[in-house]
Amino acid sequence: MPTDHAAALPGHPFFHYQDGTLFAEAVALTELAQQHGTPLFVYSQAALAHALDAYQQGFAGRNVGIHYAVKANSNLSILQFFAEQGCGFDIVSAGELLRVLQAGATPASVVFSGVGKTRAEMQLALRTGIGCFNVESEAELAVLNEEAGKLQIRAPISLRVNPDVDPQTHPYISTGLKNNKFGIPHERALQVFQQAAALPWLEVRGIDCHIGSQILSERPFLDALDKLLDLVAAVERCGIALHHIDCGGGLGIQYQTEVPPQAGALWQKMFAHADARGYGDRRFLIEPGRSLVGNAGVCLTEVLYLKPGEDKHFCIVDAAMNDLPRPAMYEAFHAISPVVPRAGTPVTTYDVVGPVCESGDWLGRDRALAVQAGDWLAVGSAGAYCMSMASNYNSRPRAAEILVHGSEHRVIRQRESFAQMIETER
Numbered sequence: 254m255p256t257d258h259a260a261a262l263p264g265h266p267f268f269h270y271q272d273g274t275l276f277a278e279a280v281a282l283t284e285l286a287q288q289h290g291t292p293l294f295v296y297s298q299a300a301l302a303h304a305l306d307a308y309q310q311g312f313a314g315r316n317v318g319i320h321y322a323v324k325a326n327s328n329l330s331i332l333q334f335f336a337e338q339g340c341g342f343d344i345v346s347a348g349e350l351l352r353v354l355q356a357g358a359t360p361a362s363v364v365f366s367g368v369g370k371t372r373a374e375m376q377l378a379l380r381t382g383i384g385c386f387n388v389e390s391e392a393e394l395a396v397l398n399e400e401a402g403k404l405q406i407r408a409p410i411s412l413r414v415n416p417d418v419d420p421q422t423h424p425y426i427s428t429g430l431k432n433n434k435f436g437i438p439h440e441r442a443l444q445v446f447q448q449a450a451a452l453p454w455l456e457v458r459g460i461d462c463h464i465g466s467q468i469l470s471e472r473p474f475l476d477a478l479d480k481l482l483d484l485v486a487a488v489e490r491c492g493i494a495l496h497h498i499d500c501g502g503g504l505g506i507q508y509q510t511e512v513p514p515q516a517g518a519l520w521q522k523m524f525a526h527a528d529a530r531g532y533g534d535r536r537f538l539i540e541p542g543r544s545l546v547g548n549a550g551v552c553l554t555e556v557l558y559l560k561p562g563e564d565k566h567f568c569i570v571d572a573a574m575n576d577l578p579r580p581a582m583y584e585a586f587h588a589i590s591p592v593v594p595r596a597g598t599p600v601t602t603y604d605v606v607g608p609v610c611e612s613g614d615w616l617g618r619d620r621a622l623a624v625q626a627g628d629w630l631a632v633g634s635a636g637a638y639c640m641s642m643a644s645n646y647n648s649r650p651r652a653a654e655i656l657v658h659g660s661e662h663r664v665i666r667q668r669e670s671f672a673q674m675i676e677t678e679r
């Protein structure tokens with residue numbers, strides 16, 4: 254049984270055991286599960302602030318914009334928190350743009366990424382006056398120029414360059430290699446910058462890259478920066494001035510035993526690199542998502558049934574792949590801990606699975622747990638790419654979300670009702 258104040262889940266400093274119960278800050282998770290039901294996402298505001306502070310420590314005296322990547326967790330209260338802390342946003346759709354505006358973001362603090370922006374999305378973003386379009390192809394440049402011309406608004410742009418750096422992460426979340434759909438190949442970038450500079454309704458502002466997600470070493474970030482700086486030099490030699498250098502997101506978090514770089518230490522190295530090449534005074538942007546919210550949240554779930562088998566024992570819980578899609582999508586690992594650890598119940602190795610009718614609907618494999626039906630479990634690292642990817646598959650309403658702050662908590666998303674789920678259908 255974990256001792257009091259022991260780290261309950263790897264990499265979650267604001268979740269701890271106290272008197273035999275798992276807490277988020279000063280709130281017992283038993284109380285939240287009782288009051289609000291399960292599955293239930295619980296986020297710690299102190300953990301959000303802590304993760305943001307880790308970046309800011311590397312930025313002292315530097316000119317940096319932190320643009321939170323909305324797709325990691327797009328709850329309005331989470332967005333509002335980051336807006337209040339002075340963050341900008343990295344969006345990938347009109348829906349995300351409307352969300353950040355609703356949450357109080359200033360349009361100029363928004364950068365718009367993504368390979369498939371529609372004309373309607375471009376028009377909305379142009380009218381809103383966003384800070385920068387991160388353009389991903391030559392075809393997109395032409396369409397954006399056309400739409401900007403129609404509205405007589407010059408579009409601020411950056412070109413997303415594909416630096417061909419291997420981030421050594423899962424193939425589905427690796428985005429900076431030659432063979433994936435993102436960005437403009439490094440070899441073509443200079444030519445495309447010249448094309449962009451010649452288009453009347455575009456204003457070249459910067460260069461960007463984003464090489465992947467859940468990156469666990471410093472090397473790929475430093476290599477990508479080097480390649481970007483090579484291009485900055487080449488582009489500026491052609492007389493095109495770049496206002497900012499956007500290094501994207503992608504820093505990993507601890508799900509299990511990983512040891513990701515510390516954001517502040519990584520950025521001290523990045524700036525040492527930039528200084529050595531004479532770019533230390535430039536404006537830098539970053540677009541972190543997972544590393545700001547991932548370990549600020551858990552998902553509480555109730556054990557419905559224990560099902561012994563010949564080869565495998567199953568622990569069937571009320572959260573499923575529609576709430577926590579990462580294991581099914583990427584075979585991702587999430588730590589799973591009991592909310593109230595039991596003494597006296599034998600430890601058994603279970604596959605923890607949900608009720609959805611798919612064999613891919615599992616949350617954890619081969620987990621040693623001492624549990625009984627009716628117990629609550631906390632699934633770790635549930636702050637990023639969980640609720641924002643949740644669906645209604647199997648006609649399951651989406652879960653509620655809670656934000657804890659000290660000994661207070663508030664519901665930041667109500668549990669979806671059946672009526673809401675079918676509201677738009679006929």
Ligand SMILES: *Cc1c(COP(=O)(O)O)cnc(C)c1O
Pocket residue numbers: 322324325343366367463465466467501502503504540541542543544
């Ligand atoms: C997803 C994404 C991010 C955020 O990635 P994380 O791994 O969550 O930090 C940043 N920039 C772009 C362009 C993205 O697509």
